[in-house]
Amino acid sequence: MTEELLRLQQVSLAYDTPEGVVPVVNDLNLSVNRGHIGCLLGSSGCGKTTILRAVAGFEPLRAGSIHLGDRLISSPGQLIEPQDRHVGMMFQDYALFPHLNVEGNIAFGLRRWEKARRQQRVDELLDLVGLDDARHRFPHELSGGQQQRVALARALAPEPELLLLDEPFSNLDVDTRERLAFELRDILKKTGHTALLVTHNQAEAFAIADRIGVMNDGKILQWDTPYALHHAPATPFVADFVKREVLMAQRAQAYLRGLAAAE
Numbered sequence: 001m002t003e004e005l006l007r008l009q010q011v012s013l014a015y016d017t018p019e020g021v022v023p024v025v026n027d028l029n030l031s032v033n034r035g036h037i038g039c040l041l042g043s044s045g046c047g048k049t050t051i052l053r054a055v056a057g058f059e060p061l062r063a064g065s066i067h068l069g070d071r072l073i074s075s076p077g078q079l080i081e082p083q084d085r086h087v088g089m090m091f092q093d094y095a096l097f098p099h100l101n102v103e104g105n106i107a108f109g110l111r112r113w114e115k116a117r118r119q120q121r122v123d124e125l126l127d128l129v130g131l132d133d134a135r136h137r138f139p140h141e142l143s144g145g146q147q148q149r150v151a152l153a154r155a156l157a158p159e160p161e162l163l164l165l166d167e168p169f170s171n172l173d174v175d176t177r178e179r180l181a182f183e184l185r186d187i188l189k190k191t192g193h194t195a196l197l198v199t200h201n202q203a204e205a206f207a208i209a210d211r212i213g214v215m216n217d218g219k220i221l222q223w224d225t226p227y228a229l230h231h232a233p234a235t236p237f238v239a240d241f242v243k244r245e246v247l248m249a250q251r252a253q254a255y256l257r258g259l260a261a262a263e
């Protein structure tokens with residue numbers, strides 16, 4: 001078995017608009033090894049979600065190829081349907097079904113499974129995400145963090161080869177975000193899942209990912225470990241980007257310390 005699970009080679013993506021073709025990504029290369037968590041980090045509009053959608057099978061490629069293991073899943077004119085890719089996806093708004101309880105949401109992708117096996121899988125996942133006691137509750141009866149865990153369990157339920165996460169913490173408050181970022185990493189490492197995450201938040205990227213790609217304007221400027229991004233940024237943009245975020249986090253902490261002191 002090769003080390004690499006996901007491989008994007010010379011990928012170009014664009015949208016057709018009434019004004020013409022709008023290029024988003026050009027000649028993009030990246031790979032994520034089995035069991036690793038990769039992350040695309042960049043500011044709004046740089047093309048992160050478009051790349052994730054292309055891996056999921058919702059965007060056609062203008063050029064290049066996407067492989068999952070030995071399978072070619074996308075190339076121009078060739079697209080394996082999203083449901084046949086063995087790729088799980090978790091969206092920023094969780095997209096839980098409001099009329100189904102926690103168990104029902106998690107079991108949604110397992111409708112074709114035999115009943116006993118399905119129940120066993122749901123029980124395993126409830127245990128994994130710590131929601132045993134909430135199995136009969138409906139989404140509106142859950143906190144944001146709990147909803148996020150249900151969404152994660154639902155995405156993992158059919159045992160996807162690859163998990164895609166689009167800004168998984170954007171709906172949560174800052175404290176919950178930080179806690180869940182570590183928790184998510186823990187869960188994925190425990191189960192050995194391979195994941196590709198996109199976020200504009202550096203703290204999240206650094207808390208979760210084994211490899212991070214810093215993006216700007218449809219390009220990955222550096223695909224590296226969090227340590228290397230900090231200590232050996234490849235371009236002035238990456239150095240600035242990393243430094244700016246650290247500075248902002250320090251300022252936020254100083255501000256909060258100031259508030260606490262004033263109380």
Ligand SMILES: Nc1ncnc2c1ncn2[C@@H]1O[C@H](COP(=O)(O)OP(=O)(O)OP(=O)(O)O)[C@@H](O)[C@H]1O
Nearest residue numbers: 015017022024043044045046047048049050051200
């Ligand atoms: N359906 C579409 N039609 C035309 N242009 C689009 C479409 N979806 C996205 N775009 C454009 O493509 C570019 C990349 O968008 P994308 O959503 O991939 O960025 P992103 O980095 O994920 O941003 P965000 O963090 O805000 O979600 C943006 O300029 C956006 O306006």
